[in-house]
Amino acid sequence: MCIRDRYKVKVEDLNFAHKYELKITRKDTVHAVVCWFDAYFSRLEHPVMLSTSPYGKSTHWKQTTFYLSKVVKAKKGQVLKGSIAVKKNNKDFRGLDIKISFHYEDKKGKTDYYQLY
Numbered sequence: 001m002c003i004r005d006r007y008k009v010k011v012e013d014l015n016f017a018h019k020y021e022l023k024i025t026r027k028d029t030v031h032a033v034v035c036w037f038d039a040y041f042s043r044l045e046h047p048v049m050l051s052t053s054p055y056g057k058s059t060h061w062k063q064t065t066f067y068l069s070k071v072v073k074a075k076k077g078q079v080l081k082g083s084i085a086v087k088k089n090n091k092d093f094r095g096l097d098i099k100i101s102f103h104y105e106d107k108k109g110k111t112d113y114y115q116l117y
Contacts, residue, residue: 007043017085022102024080030072033100035084036063066100070113073106080104 002018024030036052052061072080082102089095101114 006039015087017083019081019083022080022082024074024076024078026076028074030068030074030080032068033066033084033102034063035066066098066115066117068113068115070115072102072104074104075106078104078106 002016004013034054036054038053038056039050041048041050050059050061051057052059052063054063074080080102081104082100084101085099087097089097098117099114100117101112103110103112105111
């Protein structure tokens with residue numbers, strides 16, 4: 001979703017927004033959006049990748065789960081389209097303000113939804 005070169009990144013680059021699409025692979029209920037990151041340390045003598053992916057080797061770092069206050073009854077083949085916007089919190093120097101939005105269509109029509117974290 002987002003790539004940042006830690007050797008070239010500027011403070012203003014840390015506020016970002018990106019679009020995403022999630023294709024539903026089975027009929028189910030969506031309760032949350034889960035995010036993770038990969039960090040590549042490519043300039044080391046022996047390059048290393050730190051991944052917090054649920055598909056990678058386990059570390060003390062974990063994924064982040066954003067629970068939704070509105071669940072989605074999803075059908076196989078349906079596509080949830082949306083965006084995530086992240087910006088530095090003005091009061092807490094370690095904090096982030098995050099907005100996750102998504103849009104989908106079903107037999108009732110189009111639904112637009114967002115939630116702030």
